[in-house]
Amino acid sequence: MRRSFPIIVCFVxxxxxxxxxxxxxxxxxxxxxxxxxxxxxxxxxxxxxxxxGLLKYHSEKVVRKSGGWFFNLVTIASLIIMAVLGFAxxxxxxxxxxxxxxxxxxxxxxxxxxxxAFFVASAAFRGFTARNAEAVLLLLSAVFIMFGIxxxxxxxPPFSDIANWILMKPSMTARRGIFIGIGLGTIATSLRVxxxxxxxxxxxx
Amino acid sequence: xxxGIIITGLLVALFIMRGRRGKSLYLRPIAGLLAVDExxxxxxEMGKPILYSSGRGGMQRPATIASMNILGSVVEKVAxxxxxxxxxxxxxxxxxxxxxxxxxxxxxxGHPDAYKPENIYFVTDSQFGYAAAVDGIMMRERPAxxxxxxxxxxxxxxxxxTGNSIGAIQIAGTDSSIQMAFFMVAxxxxxxxxxxxxxxxxxxxxxxxxxxxxGSDISKIIIMVIIILGVIxxxxxxxxxxxxxxxx
Numbered sequence: 001m002r003r004s005f006p007i008i009v010c011f012v013x014x015x016x017x018x019x020x021x022x023x024x025x026x027x028x029x030x031x032x033x034x035x036x037x038x039x040x041x042x043x044x045x046x047x048x049x050x051x052x053g054l055l056k057y058h059s060e061k062v063v064r065k066s067g068g069w070f071f072n073l074v075t076i077a078s079l080i081i082m083a084v085l086g087f088a089x090x091x092x093x094x095x096x097x098x099x100x101x102x103x104x105x106x107x108x109x110x111x112x113x114x115x116x117a118f119f120v121a122s123a124a125f126r127g128f129t130a131r132n133a134e135a136v137l138l139l140l141s142a143v144f145i146m147f148g149i150x151x152x153x154x155x156x157p158p159f160s161d162i163a164n165w166i167l168m169k170p171s172m173t174a175r176r177g178i179f180i181g182i183g184l185g186t187i188a189t190s191l192r193v194x195x196x197x198x199x200x201x202x203x204x205x
Numbered sequence: 206x207x208x209g210i211i212i213t214g215l216l217v218a219l220f221i222m223r224g225r226r227g228k229s230l231y232l233r234p235i236a237g238l239l240a241v242d243e244x245x246x247x248x249x250e251m252g253k254p255i256l257y258s259s260g261r262g263g264m265q266r267p268a269t270i271a272s273m274n275i276l277g278s279v280v281e282k283v284a285x286x287x288x289x290x291x292x293x294x295x296x297x298x299x300x301x302x303x304x305x306x307x308x309x310x311x312x313x314x315g316h317p318d319a320y321k322p323e324n325i326y327f328v329t330d331s332q333f334g335y336a337a338a339v340d341g342i343m344m345r346e347r348p349a350x351x352x353x354x355x356x357x358x359x360x361x362x363x364x365x366x367t368g369n370s371i372g373a374i375q376i377a378g379t380d381s382s383i384q385m386a387f388f389m390v391a392x393x394x395x396x397x398x399x400x401x402x403x404x405x406x407x408x409x410x411x412x413x414x415x416x417x418x419x420g421s422d423i424s425k426i427i428i429m430v431i432i433i434l435g436v437i438x439x440x441x442x443x444x445x446x447x448x449x450x451x452x453x
Contacts, residue, residue: 022207039265043298050297050327059325068345079270105331112333116359119366124368127390178382180428181398184421186380187210188217189267191401197221200273201264201302 007196014194055079141166212342212427224416232415237376237394238407244350244374245282253349254289255279258339258364260379261332262356267402268380272355273299273306274405274414275378279352280310292325293342295335300422311406314394336360340367353377353392354401357384365391378404399425 013035020028085097092098125199129137147153148163192198231412248255257279276292283290290307304325311320318415325333325362328338331441342353351368353361353375361377363382368375369391377388380394388395396404399421406414431450 001353013431028307046301047298047330048302053297053300053327060323098222108337110330112337113359115363119362123362123366123387123390149207156428172402173359173384178385178398180425181400182382183401184400184424184428185212185271185399186267187213187424188388188399188417188421189270191214191217192221192414192417195218197417198270198274200270200306202305 003199003202007199010197011194011196012200018194021109049080141171206281213424214423216423217417220416220418220420220423221413222416223419224412224414225329227412230412230415230419232403232407232418235396235400235407235447237378237396238375240374240394241279241352241408242282242377244352245279245286245288248283248349249286249288251349254291254346255283255345255350255352256343256348256356256368256373257290257298257352259292259294259303259355260353260357261295261335261360262299263296264302266356266380268354268356269299271378271402272407273302275352275354275408276287276303277310278405278408280307281314284311284314284316287316287319289321290324291342291346291348292341293328293335293435295324295328295330295332297327299331302327331411332358332360335364339364342356343367343371343373347371349374351375351392353379353388354396355403358378361385368392383385391428406421 016031017035020032054074060074060096061072062069062076082097082100085095085100089095089097124142128135128142130139144159145163146158147156148161153159153163177186189198193201210301220230227379244440245255257276259269262269262272264270280290283399292305292307305320307325308317308322310318329335339360342348343364348368351364351373353364354377357364357377357379358381361379361381364390365375365377375392376394376396377392378401379385379388380401385395385397399418402419402421405411405447406418435447435450
Protein backbone atom coordinates (compact mmCIF):
# COMPACT_ATOMS: atom_id res chain seq x y z
CA MET A 1 0.00 0.00 0.00
CA ARG A 2 2.93 2.33 0.82
CA ARG A 3 4.07 1.99 -2.81
CA SER A 4 0.78 1.51 -4.61
CA PHE A 5 -1.10 4.49 -3.13
CA PRO A 6 1.28 7.15 -4.55
CA ILE A 7 1.21 5.35 -7.92
CA ILE A 8 -2.61 5.45 -7.97
CA VAL A 9 -2.61 9.14 -6.99
CA CYS A 10 -0.06 9.84 -9.71
CA PHE A 11 -2.10 7.96 -12.33
CA VAL A 12 -5.37 9.74 -11.41
CA UNK A 13 -3.84 13.23 -11.34
CA UNK A 14 -1.65 12.59 -14.39
CA UNK A 15 -4.65 11.52 -16.46
CA UNK A 16 -6.78 14.38 -15.06
CA UNK A 17 -4.16 16.98 -16.01
CA UNK A 18 -3.78 15.44 -19.47
CA UNK A 19 -7.55 15.54 -20.05
CA UNK A 20 -7.92 19.10 -18.72
CA UNK A 21 -5.23 20.27 -21.18
CA UNK A 22 -7.17 18.92 -24.17
CA UNK A 23 -10.66 19.76 -22.87
CA UNK A 24 -10.67 23.50 -22.23
CA UNK A 25 -13.55 24.54 -19.99
CA UNK A 26 -14.15 26.64 -16.89
CA UNK A 27 -14.17 23.49 -14.74
CA UNK A 28 -10.85 22.25 -16.12
CA UNK A 29 -9.31 25.72 -15.64
CA UNK A 30 -10.47 25.86 -12.01
CA UNK A 31 -9.16 22.31 -11.42
CA UNK A 32 -5.82 23.24 -12.96
CA UNK A 33 -5.46 26.35 -10.79
CA UNK A 34 -6.46 24.42 -7.67
CA UNK A 35 -3.95 21.62 -8.29
CA UNK A 36 -1.22 24.16 -9.06
CA UNK A 37 -1.94 25.78 -5.68
CA UNK A 38 -1.62 22.40 -3.98
CA UNK A 39 1.78 21.98 -5.64
CA UNK A 40 2.83 25.35 -4.18
CA UNK A 41 1.75 24.25 -0.69
CA UNK A 42 3.69 20.98 -1.01
CA UNK A 43 6.74 22.98 -2.16
CA UNK A 44 6.46 25.31 0.85
CA UNK A 45 6.52 22.35 3.24
CA UNK A 46 9.42 20.79 1.34
CA UNK A 47 11.26 24.11 1.64
CA UNK A 48 10.98 23.88 5.44
CA UNK A 49 12.59 20.42 5.26
CA UNK A 50 15.25 21.87 2.94
CA UNK A 51 16.01 24.76 5.31
CA UNK A 52 16.36 22.38 8.27
CA GLY A 53 18.66 20.19 6.17
CA LEU A 54 20.69 23.26 5.25
CA LEU A 55 20.98 24.31 8.91
CA LYS A 56 22.01 20.79 9.92
CA TYR A 57 24.63 20.58 7.15
CA HIS A 58 26.25 23.92 7.97
CA SER A 59 25.96 23.57 11.78
CA GLU A 60 27.81 20.24 11.66
CA LYS A 61 30.61 21.90 9.68
CA VAL A 62 30.81 24.75 12.19
CA VAL A 63 30.80 22.37 15.19
CA ARG A 64 33.50 20.18 13.59
CA LYS A 65 35.46 23.34 12.63
CA SER A 66 36.02 21.80 9.18
CA GLY A 67 37.78 23.81 6.44
CA GLY A 68 36.03 27.11 5.65
CA TRP A 69 33.73 26.78 8.67
CA PHE A 70 33.52 30.55 8.96
CA PHE A 71 31.59 30.68 5.66
CA ASN A 72 29.20 28.03 6.98
CA LEU A 73 28.66 30.33 9.96
CA VAL A 74 28.00 33.27 7.60
CA THR A 75 25.37 31.15 5.78
CA ILE A 76 23.60 30.26 9.03
CA ALA A 77 23.75 33.88 10.26
CA SER A 78 22.39 35.18 6.93
CA LEU A 79 19.54 32.70 6.99
CA ILE A 80 18.55 33.59 10.54
CA ILE A 81 18.92 37.37 10.05
CA MET A 82 16.77 37.38 6.89
CA ALA A 83 14.09 35.23 8.54
CA VAL A 84 14.00 37.40 11.69
CA LEU A 85 13.89 40.66 9.69
CA GLY A 86 11.21 39.27 7.39
CA PHE A 87 8.95 38.21 10.26
CA ALA A 88 9.63 41.30 12.42
CA UNK A 89 9.42 44.09 9.84
CA UNK A 90 7.63 42.49 6.90
CA UNK A 91 8.67 42.63 3.25
CA UNK A 92 7.54 46.13 2.32
CA UNK A 93 9.58 48.30 -0.07
CA UNK A 94 11.31 50.18 2.78
CA UNK A 95 11.75 47.18 5.09
CA UNK A 96 15.22 46.05 6.23
CA UNK A 97 14.51 42.70 4.56
CA UNK A 98 14.08 44.36 1.13
CA UNK A 99 17.05 46.66 1.77
CA UNK A 100 19.33 43.65 2.27
CA UNK A 101 17.75 41.93 -0.73
CA UNK A 102 18.12 44.94 -3.04
CA UNK A 103 21.55 46.13 -1.92
CA UNK A 104 23.30 42.89 -0.98
CA UNK A 105 21.68 39.79 -2.45
CA UNK A 106 20.67 41.21 -5.85
CA UNK A 107 24.15 42.73 -6.56
CA UNK A 108 25.82 39.45 -5.56
CA UNK A 109 23.54 37.53 -7.92
CA UNK A 110 24.19 40.07 -10.68
CA UNK A 111 27.93 39.64 -10.12
CA UNK A 112 27.73 35.89 -10.64
CA UNK A 113 25.53 36.42 -13.71
CA UNK A 114 28.03 38.90 -15.15
CA UNK A 115 30.74 36.24 -14.94
CA UNK A 116 28.88 34.58 -17.79
CA ALA A 117 30.32 37.12 -20.25
CA PHE A 118 33.87 35.99 -19.41
CA PHE A 119 32.90 32.33 -19.48
CA VAL A 120 31.28 32.80 -22.92
CA ALA A 121 34.53 34.40 -24.15
CA SER A 122 36.72 31.55 -22.83
CA ALA A 123 34.32 28.88 -24.13
CA ALA A 124 34.12 30.59 -27.53
CA PHE A 125 37.91 30.82 -27.73
CA ARG A 126 38.18 27.07 -27.12
CA GLY A 127 35.15 26.07 -29.20
CA PHE A 128 36.02 28.13 -32.26
CA THR A 129 39.59 26.86 -32.63
CA ALA A 130 39.94 25.70 -36.27
CA ARG A 131 41.19 22.16 -35.56
CA ASN A 132 39.37 20.37 -38.38
CA ALA A 133 36.84 20.96 -41.17
CA GLU A 134 33.83 20.90 -38.81
CA ALA A 135 35.49 23.38 -36.45
CA VAL A 136 36.25 25.69 -39.39
CA LEU A 137 32.56 25.59 -40.36
CA LEU A 138 31.61 26.40 -36.75
CA LEU A 139 34.11 29.26 -36.67
CA LEU A 140 32.81 30.72 -39.96
CA SER A 141 29.20 30.43 -38.79
CA ALA A 142 30.11 32.16 -35.53
CA VAL A 143 31.90 34.98 -37.36
CA PHE A 144 28.95 35.58 -39.71
CA ILE A 145 26.37 35.42 -36.91
CA MET A 146 28.31 37.65 -34.50
CA PHE A 147 29.00 40.25 -37.18
CA GLY A 148 25.53 39.86 -38.68
CA ILE A 149 23.75 40.49 -35.39
CA UNK A 150 26.06 43.28 -34.16
CA UNK A 151 25.07 46.76 -35.32
CA UNK A 152 28.24 47.21 -37.41
CA UNK A 153 27.79 43.94 -39.33
CA UNK A 154 24.07 44.43 -39.62
CA UNK A 155 24.78 47.48 -41.81
CA UNK A 156 26.69 45.26 -44.26
CA PRO A 157 24.04 43.30 -46.25
CA PRO A 158 26.02 40.06 -46.91
CA PHE A 159 26.75 39.60 -43.19
CA SER A 160 23.19 40.13 -42.00
CA ASP A 161 21.74 38.00 -44.83
CA ILE A 162 24.16 35.13 -44.25
CA ALA A 163 23.60 35.33 -40.46
CA ASN A 164 19.83 35.16 -40.96
CA TRP A 165 20.17 32.25 -43.38
CA ILE A 166 22.37 30.30 -40.92
CA LEU A 167 19.97 30.98 -38.03
CA MET A 168 16.76 30.26 -39.93
CA LYS A 169 17.85 27.29 -42.07
CA PRO A 170 20.65 24.96 -40.86
CA SER A 171 20.50 26.06 -37.21
CA MET A 172 16.70 25.95 -37.02
CA THR A 173 16.63 22.54 -38.78
CA ALA A 174 19.04 21.06 -36.24
CA ARG A 175 17.17 22.64 -33.32
CA ARG A 176 13.83 21.29 -34.54
CA GLY A 177 15.32 17.81 -34.75
CA ILE A 178 16.49 18.16 -31.15
CA PHE A 179 13.06 19.55 -30.11
CA ILE A 180 11.30 16.53 -31.65
CA GLY A 181 13.64 14.18 -29.77
CA ILE A 182 13.13 16.04 -26.48
CA GLY A 183 9.35 16.13 -27.03
CA LEU A 184 9.17 12.39 -27.65
CA GLY A 185 11.44 11.68 -24.69
CA THR A 186 9.23 13.87 -22.50
CA ILE A 187 6.07 12.04 -23.63
CA ALA A 188 7.70 8.65 -23.01
CA THR A 189 8.94 9.66 -19.54
CA SER A 190 5.59 11.23 -18.58
CA LEU A 191 3.76 8.10 -19.71
CA ARG A 192 6.11 5.91 -17.69
CA VAL A 193 5.32 8.03 -14.61
CA UNK A 194 1.55 7.96 -15.21
CA UNK A 195 1.55 4.19 -15.82
CA UNK A 196 3.67 3.55 -12.73
CA UNK A 197 6.63 2.12 -14.66
CA UNK A 198 8.78 5.03 -13.54
CA UNK A 199 8.95 5.19 -9.73
CA UNK A 200 11.97 7.37 -9.17
CA UNK A 201 9.88 10.00 -7.40
CA UNK A 202 9.15 7.40 -4.71
CA UNK A 203 12.85 7.06 -4.12
CA UNK A 204 13.21 3.84 -6.09
CA UNK A 205 16.43 4.18 -8.05
CA UNK B 206 -1.28 17.26 -31.14
CA UNK B 207 -3.72 14.98 -29.33
CA UNK B 208 -3.53 12.40 -32.14
CA GLY B 209 0.28 12.56 -32.05
CA ILE B 210 0.32 12.02 -28.28
CA ILE B 211 -2.16 9.14 -28.54
CA ILE B 212 -0.09 7.41 -31.26
CA THR B 213 3.17 7.95 -29.36
CA GLY B 214 1.49 6.87 -26.12
CA LEU B 215 0.16 3.66 -27.68
CA LEU B 216 3.56 2.84 -29.18
CA VAL B 217 5.32 3.50 -25.88
CA ALA B 218 2.75 1.38 -23.98
CA LEU B 219 3.10 -1.43 -26.56
CA PHE B 220 6.88 -1.53 -26.24
CA ILE B 221 6.70 -1.31 -22.42
CA MET B 222 4.52 -4.45 -22.54
CA ARG B 223 7.03 -6.11 -24.88
CA GLY B 224 9.78 -5.22 -22.44
CA ARG B 225 7.71 -6.67 -19.58
CA ARG B 226 7.34 -9.91 -21.51
CA GLY B 227 11.11 -10.13 -21.65
CA LYS B 228 11.59 -9.52 -25.40
CA SER B 229 15.15 -8.35 -26.07
CA LEU B 230 15.22 -4.75 -27.31
CA TYR B 231 18.26 -3.14 -28.92
CA LEU B 232 19.32 0.36 -27.90
CA ARG B 233 22.12 1.97 -29.92
CA PRO B 234 25.34 2.79 -28.05
CA ILE B 235 25.42 6.38 -26.75
CA ALA B 236 28.96 7.78 -26.45
CA GLY B 237 28.13 10.05 -23.51
CA LEU B 238 26.75 7.14 -21.49
CA LEU B 239 29.59 4.79 -22.37
CA ALA B 240 31.83 7.50 -20.93
CA VAL B 241 30.03 7.48 -17.55
CA ASP B 242 31.85 4.29 -16.49
CA GLU B 243 35.14 5.76 -17.66
CA UNK B 244 34.47 8.98 -15.75
CA UNK B 245 33.60 7.12 -12.53
CA UNK B 246 36.71 4.96 -12.95
CA UNK B 247 38.87 8.05 -13.40
CA UNK B 248 37.53 9.64 -10.21
CA UNK B 249 38.13 6.36 -8.34
CA GLU B 250 41.71 6.08 -9.59
CA MET B 251 42.44 9.69 -8.67
CA GLY B 252 40.81 9.31 -5.26
CA LYS B 253 38.66 12.36 -5.92
CA PRO B 254 34.90 12.84 -5.60
CA ILE B 255 32.27 12.98 -8.34
CA LEU B 256 30.04 16.03 -8.51
CA TYR B 257 26.46 15.50 -9.68
CA SER B 258 23.96 18.22 -10.53
CA SER B 259 20.38 17.97 -11.75
CA GLY B 260 20.22 21.69 -12.48
CA ARG B 261 17.27 23.93 -11.68
CA GLY B 262 14.35 21.74 -12.61
CA GLY B 263 11.71 20.72 -10.10
CA MET B 264 10.64 17.11 -9.61
CA GLN B 265 7.70 17.65 -11.98
CA ARG B 266 10.03 17.99 -14.98
CA PRO B 267 10.68 14.85 -17.05
CA ALA B 268 14.35 15.86 -17.37
CA THR B 269 14.70 15.80 -13.56
CA ILE B 270 12.99 12.41 -13.41
CA ALA B 271 15.44 11.14 -16.05
CA SER B 272 18.27 12.66 -14.02
CA MET B 273 17.15 10.81 -10.87
CA ASN B 274 17.14 7.55 -12.84
CA ILE B 275 20.68 8.20 -14.03
CA LEU B 276 21.65 9.08 -10.45
CA GLY B 277 20.40 5.66 -9.31
CA SER B 278 22.73 3.88 -11.76
CA VAL B 279 25.66 6.20 -11.01
CA VAL B 280 25.23 5.70 -7.24
CA GLU B 281 25.32 1.92 -7.60
CA LYS B 282 28.66 2.21 -9.39
CA VAL B 283 30.22 4.74 -7.00
CA ALA B 284 29.04 2.66 -4.06
CA UNK B 285 30.83 -0.38 -5.48
CA UNK B 286 34.08 1.55 -5.96
CA UNK B 287 33.79 3.57 -2.74
CA UNK B 288 34.02 6.89 -4.59
CA UNK B 289 32.39 9.89 -2.84
CA UNK B 290 29.51 11.54 -4.68
CA UNK B 291 28.58 15.16 -3.95
CA UNK B 292 25.16 16.39 -5.06
CA UNK B 293 24.36 20.02 -4.15
CA UNK B 294 20.74 20.77 -4.88
CA UNK B 295 18.55 23.77 -5.49
CA UNK B 296 15.14 22.24 -4.93
CA UNK B 297 14.17 20.70 -1.57
CA UNK B 298 11.80 18.18 -3.18
CA UNK B 299 14.54 16.99 -5.55
CA UNK B 300 16.91 16.78 -2.55
CA UNK B 301 14.53 14.46 -0.71
CA UNK B 302 14.05 12.25 -3.78
CA UNK B 303 17.79 12.21 -4.56
CA UNK B 304 18.59 11.15 -0.99
CA UNK B 305 16.14 8.26 -1.25
CA UNK B 306 17.48 7.23 -4.69
CA UNK B 307 21.04 7.32 -3.36
CA UNK B 308 20.13 5.38 -0.22
CA UNK B 309 18.56 2.65 -2.35
CA UNK B 310 21.52 2.69 -4.76
CA UNK B 311 24.00 2.12 -1.93
CA UNK B 312 21.79 -0.64 -0.51
CA UNK B 313 21.49 -2.35 -3.91
CA UNK B 314 25.26 -2.23 -4.30
CA GLY B 315 25.61 -3.93 -0.91
CA HIS B 316 27.14 -0.94 0.86
CA PRO B 317 24.29 0.71 2.81
CA ASP B 318 26.75 1.97 5.44
CA ALA B 319 28.69 3.93 2.84
CA TYR B 320 25.69 6.18 2.13
CA LYS B 321 26.26 9.69 3.44
CA PRO B 322 23.07 11.79 3.35
CA GLU B 323 25.14 14.91 4.08
CA ASN B 324 26.69 14.62 0.59
CA ILE B 325 23.29 15.29 -1.02
CA TYR B 326 22.03 18.57 0.32
CA PHE B 327 19.87 21.58 -0.44
CA VAL B 328 21.92 24.73 -1.10
CA THR B 329 19.55 27.48 -2.22
CA ASP B 330 16.74 27.98 -4.70
CA SER B 331 18.41 31.12 -6.08
CA GLN B 332 19.72 30.51 -9.60
CA PHE B 333 23.04 32.32 -9.34
CA GLY B 334 23.38 31.57 -5.64
CA TYR B 335 23.30 27.92 -6.67
CA ALA B 336 25.83 28.51 -9.46
CA ALA B 337 28.18 30.29 -7.02
CA ALA B 338 27.79 27.51 -4.44
CA VAL B 339 28.51 24.71 -6.95
CA ASP B 340 31.48 26.64 -8.37
CA GLY B 341 32.83 27.03 -4.83
CA ILE B 342 32.41 23.30 -4.17
CA MET B 343 34.28 22.54 -7.41
CA MET B 344 37.16 24.82 -6.48
CA ARG B 345 37.43 23.42 -2.94
CA GLU B 346 36.73 19.72 -3.48
CA ARG B 347 38.33 19.46 -6.97
CA PRO B 348 36.07 16.66 -8.27
CA ALA B 349 37.59 14.47 -10.99
CA UNK B 350 34.21 14.07 -12.69
CA UNK B 351 31.25 16.40 -13.11
CA UNK B 352 27.91 15.01 -14.21
CA UNK B 353 25.26 17.54 -15.24
CA UNK B 354 21.94 15.87 -16.07
CA UNK B 355 18.64 17.76 -15.90
CA UNK B 356 17.17 21.16 -16.65
CA UNK B 357 19.74 23.94 -16.82
CA UNK B 358 19.40 27.63 -17.53
CA UNK B 359 21.97 30.44 -17.72
CA UNK B 360 24.07 28.83 -14.98
CA UNK B 361 25.05 25.96 -17.30
CA UNK B 362 28.12 27.64 -18.75
CA UNK B 363 29.20 29.05 -15.37
CA UNK B 364 29.22 25.51 -13.97
CA UNK B 365 30.72 23.80 -17.02
CA UNK B 366 33.50 26.35 -17.53
CA THR B 367 34.51 26.17 -13.87
CA GLY B 368 34.55 22.37 -14.17
CA ASN B 369 36.67 22.68 -17.29
CA SER B 370 39.12 24.98 -15.50
CA ILE B 371 39.78 22.39 -12.77
CA GLY B 372 40.36 19.67 -15.38
CA ALA B 373 37.35 17.53 -14.49
CA ILE B 374 35.95 15.12 -17.07
CA GLN B 375 32.44 16.42 -17.73
CA ILE B 376 29.34 14.71 -19.09
CA ALA B 377 26.14 16.71 -19.54
CA GLY B 378 22.60 16.22 -20.78
CA THR B 379 19.76 18.71 -20.73
CA ASP B 380 16.34 19.30 -22.25
CA SER B 381 17.22 22.89 -23.14
CA SER B 382 18.58 23.23 -26.68
CA ILE B 383 20.16 26.61 -25.85
CA GLN B 384 22.09 25.32 -22.85
CA MET B 385 23.07 22.22 -24.83
CA ALA B 386 25.22 24.48 -27.03
CA PHE B 387 27.04 25.82 -23.96
CA PHE B 388 27.63 22.32 -22.65
CA MET B 389 28.99 21.22 -26.02
CA VAL B 390 31.86 23.70 -25.90
CA ALA B 391 32.69 23.14 -22.24
CA UNK B 392 32.03 19.43 -21.62
CA UNK B 393 33.71 16.25 -22.86
CA UNK B 394 30.47 14.44 -23.70
CA UNK B 395 26.94 15.77 -24.19
CA UNK B 396 23.71 13.82 -24.45
CA UNK B 397 21.74 15.31 -27.33
CA UNK B 398 17.96 15.57 -27.43
CA UNK B 399 16.19 12.41 -26.27
CA UNK B 400 19.49 10.74 -25.24
CA UNK B 401 18.97 12.19 -21.77
CA UNK B 402 15.66 10.33 -21.50
CA UNK B 403 17.16 7.17 -23.03
CA UNK B 404 20.00 7.30 -20.51
CA UNK B 405 17.99 5.90 -17.62
CA UNK B 406 17.04 2.78 -19.60
CA UNK B 407 20.50 2.48 -21.07
CA UNK B 408 22.25 2.56 -17.70
CA UNK B 409 19.71 0.60 -15.68
CA UNK B 410 18.98 -1.93 -18.51
CA UNK B 411 15.40 -1.95 -17.22
CA UNK B 412 13.46 -3.66 -20.08
CA UNK B 413 10.36 -1.52 -19.45
CA UNK B 414 12.32 1.73 -19.66
CA UNK B 415 14.16 0.50 -22.77
CA UNK B 416 10.77 -0.50 -24.19
CA UNK B 417 9.37 3.00 -23.72
CA UNK B 418 12.47 4.39 -25.43
CA UNK B 419 11.92 2.05 -28.37
CA GLY B 420 8.35 3.33 -28.59
CA SER B 421 9.52 6.93 -28.85
CA ASP B 422 12.16 5.85 -31.42
CA ILE B 423 9.42 4.35 -33.61
CA SER B 424 7.44 7.60 -33.22
CA LYS B 425 10.50 9.48 -34.40
CA ILE B 426 10.71 7.28 -37.51
CA ILE B 427 7.02 8.00 -38.21
CA ILE B 428 7.67 11.75 -37.85
CA MET B 429 10.66 11.50 -40.21
CA VAL B 430 8.56 9.68 -42.83
CA ILE B 431 5.81 12.34 -42.50
CA ILE B 432 8.40 15.14 -42.93
CA ILE B 433 9.91 13.50 -46.05
CA LEU B 434 6.43 12.88 -47.48
CA GLY B 435 5.48 16.49 -46.72
CA VAL B 436 8.56 17.81 -48.52
CA ILE B 437 7.96 15.62 -51.60
CA UNK B 438 4.23 16.43 -51.79
CA UNK B 439 4.97 20.11 -51.11
CA UNK B 440 7.38 20.17 -54.08
CA UNK B 441 4.66 18.47 -56.17
CA UNK B 442 2.26 21.27 -55.11
CA UNK B 443 0.01 18.85 -53.15
CA UNK B 444 -0.91 21.15 -50.26
CA UNK B 445 -3.60 18.83 -48.82
CA UNK B 446 -1.02 16.71 -46.98
CA UNK B 447 0.65 19.70 -45.32
CA UNK B 448 -2.78 21.14 -44.45
CA UNK B 449 -3.54 18.00 -42.42
CA UNK B 450 -0.95 19.20 -39.89
CA UNK B 451 -1.91 22.88 -39.80
CA UNK B 452 -3.21 23.83 -36.34
CA UNK B 453 -6.29 26.04 -36.16
